[in-house]
Amino acid sequence: MLHIYCPHCEEYREEEEFRPKGEAHIARPIDPVNTSDEDWGDYLFFRKNPRGLHHEQWFHAAGCRKFFNATRDTVTYEILETYKPGQQPAVTAESRKAQASAQASNQGAAK
Amino acid sequence: MSEFATFNAHPAAPVRAESPLAASRVGVAVQSSAQGAGVCIGERALLGHLILRGKAADEGFRAGVEAALGVPLPLKLGPVARDDARGVSVQWMSPDEWLVVVPEAQDHETELRLRAALSGHYAVINVSGAQTLLELSGPAARQVLMKSAGYDFHPSAFPVGKGISTTLAKSTAVIRRTGEAQWELIIRRSFADYLYSWLLDASEEFGVFVAR
Numbered sequence: 001m002l003h004i005y006c007p008h009c010e011e012y013r014e015e016e017e018f019r020p021k022g023e024a025h026i027a028r029p030i031d032p033v034n035t036s037d038e039d040w041g042d043y044l045f046f047r048k049n050p051r052g053l054h055h056e057q058w059f060h061a062a063g064c065r066k067f068f069n070a071t072r073d074t075v076t077y078e079i080l081e082t083y084k085p086g087q088q089p090a091v092t093a094e095s096r097k098a099q100a101s102a103q104a105s106n107q108g109a110a111k
Numbered sequence: 112m113s114e115f116a117t118f119n120a121h122p123a124a125p126v127r128a129e130s131p132l133a134a135s136r137v138g139v140a141v142q143s144s145a146q147g148a149g150v151c152i153g154e155r156a157l158l159g160h161l162i163l164r165g166k167a168a169d170e171g172f173r174a175g176v177e178a179a180l181g182v183p184l185p186l187k188l189g190p191v192a193r194d195d196a197r198g199v200s201v202q203w204m205s206p207d208e209w210l211v212v213v214p215e216a217q218d219h220e221t222e223l224r225l226r227a228a229l230s231g232h233y234a235v236i237n238v239s240g241a242q243t244l245l246e247l248s249g250p251a252a253r254q255v256l257m258k259s260a261g262y263d264f265h266p267s268a269f270p271v272g273k274g275i276s277t278t279l280a281k282s283t284a285v286i287r288r289t290g291e292a293q294w295e296l297i298i299r300r301s302f303a304d305y306l307y308s309w310l311l312d313a314s315e316e317f318g319v320f321v322a323r
């Protein structure tokens with residue numbers, strides 16, 4: 001069972017209280033009339049399915065009934081952060097890569 | 112002879128079988144008095160329940176609610192604002208939603224008072240018919256909740272005064288701690304019989320008294 005921090009309730013709650021709601025940060029095309037069928041189809045139906053870091057929407061169904069975002073590792077299931085809609089993630093693939101290379105160079109220096 | 116896989120629904124070993132109506136026939140042995148009972152269950156029926164929505168950041172909204180209800184608007188999850196003498200409580204449900212509970216037959220007048228005190232972007236919805244309030248008390252009341260919900264009911268996570276909304280027995284409930292061994296459960300109409308049966312069943316092992 002995952003323990004998930006709701007940024008609205010400001011508490012950890014049981015996974016049972018939440019529903020996953022798919023990929024986060026999907027921008028609706030600003031001008032739908034002049035959007036190509038392909039771009040509109042991508043917006044409606046096509047979702048990322050990464051192995052590793054993923055930014056997702058979650059819904060606190062049994063609690064505050066608000067959406068929020070989570071950065072989750074799809075391999076380990078680890079939730080690295082949760083944040084409110086409209087905010088940007090602090091943990092990204094780039095930030096993780098930078099962290100990993102910084103650690104590697106530190107270890108290299110220690111030798 | 113053809114080969115068929117068969118299944119005998121009446122095995123030799125005793126197993127517990129339940130009819131589809133089992134949940135409707137609660138055979139819980141109840142205690143004759145609250146004395147010695149581990150859990151007391153009672154309904155506070157027909158109270159006034161209102162959902163209030165608005166902008167917590169709006170000073171006018173906060174002041175209007177306090178003027179109309181006589182208790183301050185809670186701005187985050189935690190203690191329920193209460194005036195027990197008048198039977199009024201206001202609980203934070205989400206960043207823009209509160210549950211107001213008032214005594215029986217005061218729901219309409221409370222709504223009118225809120226509407227007179229508020230303006231702009233807000234909503235008041237009378238949900239009195241949609242839910243009811245149960246009181247759960249006694250030395251084993253906390254254990255019944257621990258059996259029924261995933262939330263942490265330890266006093267460090269759930270001090271007296273706090274109110275939350277969570278999953279309870281595969282349904283949901285608003286749960287408020289009103290005393291060391293006193294709790295309020297607000298449950299939805301459509302789940303009321305199921306949750307009431309569940310709570311009676313879960314309380315039976317501690318000795319349960321039904322307050323009427």
Ligand SMILES: [Zn+2]
Pocket residue numbers: 006007008009010060063064065066
């Ligand atoms: Zn929440």
